[in-house]
Amino acid sequence: MPTPTTWFITGTSSGFGRLLTELLLARGDRVAATLRWPEALDDLRAEHGDRLWVTRLDVTDTARVHRVVADAFTALGTIDVIVNNAGYGVFASVEEAADEQIRRVIDTNLLGSIHVIRAALPYLRAQGHGRILQVSTAGGQATYPNFGYYHASKWGIEGFCETVAREIAPFGIGLTIVEPGATPTGFGGSLDTAPTMPEYDGTPAGDVRRAIADGSFGLPNDPRKIAAAMVDLVDSGAAPLRLPLGPDTFDDVRAALTARLAEHESHREVARSVAHDDRV
Structure with missing residues (x-):
């Protein structure tokens, strides 16, 4: 029988965090589950006893x-295994979001994840082994209107994690950056919003807002399959730098990378033109 694995997971009240916790406990692993409530x-503590260690944590509280x-x-x-899963999102154009919402996105998704990793590293180094799973999103490499501040946090944490x-x-x-696509985990329903500006009605921001409102913004992925893929x-x-999960993630990120590479190549001559003459 395999030796049980011990996991530390943030944001376990719902979504991927809750699903991972359920899956891991069901197979006999131990979980340190952190959440705000x-x-x-x-219910899981009653069923699994001391294999589930639970404590209150808001990752914006660094101390x-x-x-x-x-x-x-x-x-x-x-x-x-450390799983950085806690997250917060605001759905608004860059003009519509309030300062407090912007700070919360950055404090939760970027700084919160950074501090969990920094806090865990001395212990993982002392052990001489360990894994970190940083839950990101397709929006860590691709972008969608109305998610600008969410992207800022996820692109930031992906750059940080590449370095780490x-x-x-x-x-x-x-360390692996996990990039789930659009998935019915309840996260979309918990997105914070802001008063809308009519100036954006006829723009891509308005189009995405209507698509989410009328249900045409697809959610093609199975959250349980995503949790199982992480396990x-x-x-x-294996410890790949990134794990794309979902056909939308694979396609959208591939399209974004292809477009960025094409644009990058288009600047080859001007990029080389500014070097010292002896470096060309």
Whole structure:
């Protein structure tokens, strides 16, 4: 029988965090589950006992992030996998969003994830092994109107994680950026919004707003299959830098990368023209 794996997961009240927690406990693993309302996991605690360690955490509270990570390692000894899953999104054009909403997106998705990783790394290095799964999105490499601040946080955390992955590889620690596509997890329904500006009605921002309102914005992915794919990746021992999950992620990111590369190539001559003459 395989040795149980111990996981530390943020944002476990719903969505991928809750699904991962359920899946892992059902197969006999241990989970340190963090969330803002611990009572949301009372049913799982009653069923699984001390294999589920639960505590309150808002990842925007940096000091508490460090305390909770330390407490989890103390309580559980070894933690094999860190899953940065907690997230917040605001659905609004860049003019419509309030300053408070912008700060919360960055504090949660970017700074919160950064601090969880920073808090965990000393323990993972001491162990000499470990995995980090950073939950991002197709919007970590592609963009959609009305998600500008969400993209800012996800593009930022992906750049951070690319750097971290190279720095920690010598310590036996792997990092994978997981990029789910549009999935019916309830996250879309929890997106924060802002008063709309009529000036954007006839723009791509208005088109996406109407598509979400009338249900034509597709959600093609199965959330349970995405959670299972994340577990399967860890079980396999592979640690790719990115794991795209969903046909929309694969297609949209491929299209974005292809367009960016084509534009990049179009600037070849001007890029080379500004070098010192002896470097051309």
